[in-house]
Every structure is written in structure tokens, then in C-alpha cells.
Amino acid sequence: MTSNNxxxxxxxxxxxxxxxQEWCEPYDLCTALKEGTVFPCLNLTFxxxxxxxxxxxxxxxxxxxxxxxxEAAMTRLMEVGFAINDLTLYLDTHxxxxxxxxxxxxxxxxxxxxxADFAGNYYPLxxxxxxxxxxxxxxxxxxxxxxxxxxxxx
Amino acid sequence: xxxxxxxxxxxxxxxxxxxxxxxxxxSQYGGPDGELSASMRYLAQRYTMPVKKVGGLLTDIGTEELxxxxxxxAIVYQLTRDLTEDQVKTAGxxxxxxxxxKALWPQAAAGVPFTALEFQSKGDALADLFEDLAAEQxxxxxxxxxxxVIDDPDVRAPLKFLRAREVVHFQRFGExxxxxxxxxxxxxxxxxxxxxxxxxxx
Numbered sequence: 143m144t145s146n147n148x149x150x151x152x153x154x155x156x157x158x159x160x161x162x163q164e165w166c167e168p169y170d171l172c173t174a175l176k177e178g179t180v181f182p183c184l185n186l187t188f189x190x191x192x193x194x195x196x197x198x199x200x201x202x203x204x205x206x207x208x209x210x211x212x213e214a215a216m217t218r219l220m221e222v223g224f225a226i227n228d229l230t231l232y233l234d235t236h237x238x239x240x241x242x243x244x245x246x247x248x249x250x251x252x253x254x255x256x257x258a259d260f261a262g263n264y265y266p267l268x269x270x271x272x273x274x275x276x277x278x279x280x281x282x283x284x285x286x287x288x289x290x291x292x293x294x295x296x
Numbered sequence: 297x298x299x300x301x302x303x304x305x306x307x308x309x310x311x312x313x314x315x316x317x318x319x320x321x322x323s324q325y326g327g328p329d330g331e332l333s334a335s336m337r338y339l340a341q342r343y344t345m346p347v348k349k350v351g352g353l354l355t356d357i358g359t360e361e362l363x364x365x366x367x368x369x370a371i372v373y374q375l376t377r378d379l380t381e382d383q384v385k386t387a388g389x390x391x392x393x394x395x396x397x398k399a400l401w402p403q404a405a406a407g408v409p410f411t412a413l414e415f416q417s418k419g420d421a422l423a424d425l426f427e428d429l430a431a432e433q434x435x436x437x438x439x440x441x442x443x444x445v446i447d448d449p450d451v452r453a454p455l456k457f458l459r460a461r462e463v464v465h466f467q468r469f470g471e472x473x474x475x476x477x478x479x480x481x482x483x484x485x486x487x488x489x490x491x492x493x494x495x496x497x498x
Contacts, residue, residue, distance in 0.1 A: 151474060151477045151478055151482065152482070154485065156486075157477070157485055158426075158473070159470075159473075159474065160429075160466075160467065160469075160470025160471065160473060160474065161470075162471050162474060163467055163471070175306065175457075176453075176457075177457075177460055178456065178457040178458070178459070178460025178461050178464070179460050179461075179463075179464050181464075184463060184464050184467055185460060185463075186463050187460075188439075188440050188443060188459060190440070190443050190444050191443045191452065191455075191456045191459070195452075195456065216303065216307075217307075219303065220303065220304075220305070220306070220307060223301075223303075223305070224305060224306070227305065227360060227363075228464065230356050231353065231356055231357065231360075231464065231465070231468045232468075234349060234352055234353040234356055234468065235349070235353065235468055235471035235472065235475065236471075237349070265302075266302070267301050267302045267303055268299070268300075268301050268302070269299070287302060289302075290302055290303050290304045290366070290370070291304070291308070291366070291369065291370035291373050291374070293307070293308055293309035293310065293370070293374055
């Protein structure tokens with residue numbers, strides 16, 4: 143792991159060691175969210191719940207086109223948001239990995255746009271997106287939309 | 297500081313009421329290896345971590361555990377929100393119902409309330425990181441056990457996601473351990489406590 147400044151201390155008695163992760167080609171973002179990691183090399187599944195056992199719904203089966211659109215926008219936000227979460231932990235221990243940094247920056251830019259679009263079209267998910275997404279909004283807006291635990295918009 | 301984003305990290309959309317399952321899943325809210333314990337453990341340990349990057353990692357994982365706590369609570373909430381009076385009497389949820397109705401309260405599957413005694417903040421980098429590594433393994437075991445006994449695909453999907461996160465966090469804590477070892481006395485990692493002793497390397 144010299145390229146990522148991860149140390150490999152010499153093995154010693156009475157001490158455990160975990161090998162540092164090498165960069166591996168990430169899953170597409172949809173698969174990453176389903177599996178719980180963007181890194182195939184870290185997807186060590188349990189035989190009672192193997193990889194590909196995916197129960198994640200398609201964006202929506204709602205008959206209402208508007209609802210389907212809103213759910214697709216939320217799904218993309220979740221996919222991008224999760225990939226950023228996973229990359230954040232990777233970069234915490236691999237701060238100089240160029241591939242990780244470049245993907246992190248690219249996804250963070252997309253996330254800003256997705257949050258602004260969602261606030262403009264539906265309701266704000268963050269307080270900042272209340273101004274980036276809909277600048278002529280007169281109402282407060284933060285209390286709009288279903289609460290996340292209701293399962294109403296996924 | 298923490299700021300709220302009004303969505304779950306992973307979607308939870310459960311169709312069928314099932315208090316039996318809710319009683320089991322709630323353990324990952326307030327049980328010994330639950331997400332609340334995990335979050336409080338990492339967010340407590342970070343202040344005195346001698347390696348700055350490890351303190352950062354503890355902050356980020358501790359924050360993610362708050363997302364997970366919210367997912368677990370959403371599962372329990374959706375499994376019980378349409379509970380009828382008959383289901384309360386017959387479905388094994390009666391004891392919980394008497395004290396909490398349908399509200400969320402952090403407890404283990406067997407009813408033991410959440411307690412800080414379930415985790416440690418020891419003030420010794422190696423001791424704390426090994427606690428963290430063990431915590432991720434114990435939480436993974438609970439998710440394995442839940443995935444063995446729960447059939448509802450709406451509940452399995454988020455549980456499977458959460459299980460995968462335990463494995464990733466274990467890897468990151470392993471890398472944090474390596475980063476910490478690098479700063480210690482290379483002939484004897486136990487020579488001093490880097491969270492207490494000023495002189496740590498010889």
C-alpha cells in the first residue's frame with residue numbers, strides 16, 4: 143500500500159494486522175447501494191443472503207407518473223449519497239488515492255446538483271438546498287415533504 | 297456539528313405489519329451490539345485518539361452509525377405502525393406495548409434497556425481500536441442471525457445492506473490500527489500509552 147501511504151508494520155508477536163485495501167474497480171452506483179459497498183473486494187456476503195439477493199425495489203411501481211419521477215430522483219440521490227459515504231471512509235485511510243479522490247469529487251458535484259433539483263422540484267432535503275434549489279421560494283419549506291421514516295418517497 | 301438530511305441512507309418501505317420481527321430488529325437500536333452503542337462508542341473515543349486521521353475516521357463512522365440507527369428505527373416503526381388491538385394481544389409484542397405503545401425506545405431483543413455499559417471508551421488507542429474491530433464483528437453476527445430468521449424481503453434488504461457496512465467498517469478500523477501502530481515503538485507496541493504518555497516512541 144505504499145502508493146496510498148498505508149503502513150505495513152512488521153508482523154510482531156502479540157499484535158494483529160489487517161492488510162490495507164488496494165483500489166478495486168467500483169460497482170455501478172445502483173449495485174453499490176444494493177450490496178452495501180462500492181468495492182466488490184469488500185463485499186463479503188453471508189450464505190443466507192448472497193450477493194445479488196436484491197430486494198431493492200425498482201424506483202417505483204406507482205401508477206402516478208409524478209410520483210415515479212420523484213422516487214427516481216430520490217433513488218439517484220441515495221445512490222450518489224451512499225457512494226460518497228463509502229468513499230469518505232476509504233479516503234480517511236487512503237487520503238492520497240487519486241482514483242478515489244477523483245470519483246469523490248465527481249460524485250460530490252452531482253450530489254449538489256441533485257439536492258438543488260430535488261429542492262426546486264419537490265421539497266428541500268437539506269437546509270442549504272433551500273437556497274441553491276429554489277431562490278424565489280417565499281415559504282419556509284423545511285417542514286415540507288414526508289418524514290424519511292414513513293417510506294413514502296424512496 | 298451534525299446537520300440533518302431529510303432522507304434515509306438506505307430506503308425502508310415495508311408493506312406487512314409484523315410485531316414479531318419488530319421485537320427482534322429493535323435489538324440493533326438499543327441492544328448490546330446495536331447501532332446506538334456503535335455510534336456512541338466511536339464518537340466518545342475520538343477526542344483522545346493520538347492519530348488525527350483515526351479521530352477523523354471515528355467521527356465519520358460514528359456519524360454513519362447514526363444513519364443506521366435511523367434505518368433500524370424506521371424498520372421497527374413501519375413493522376408496527378398499523379398494529380391492531382388483536383395483534384397487540386397475540387403477537388408477542390404485548391410486554392413492549394404496555395410500556396411504550398408503538399413508540400420507539402432503545403432496548404435489546406430480550407427487553408434489556410440500552411446502557412452505556414455495553415461499550416467502552418478506554419483511553420488507550422490499541423485497546424479502543426480492538427474494541428471497535430470486535431464491535432463490528434458482533435454487530436455483523438446479529439445481522440447474520442436476523443437474516444437467518446427473517447423472511448420478509450422488505451426487511452431483509454436493509455438488513456443485508458447494514459450487514460455489509462459492518463464488514464467495511466472492520467476493514468477501515470483495521471487500517472486505522474495499522475496507522476496507529478506506525479506511530480508506536482516498533483519493537484514494543486505496548487511500551488507506552490499514546491493517549492496518556494507524552495513520550496511514545498522509545
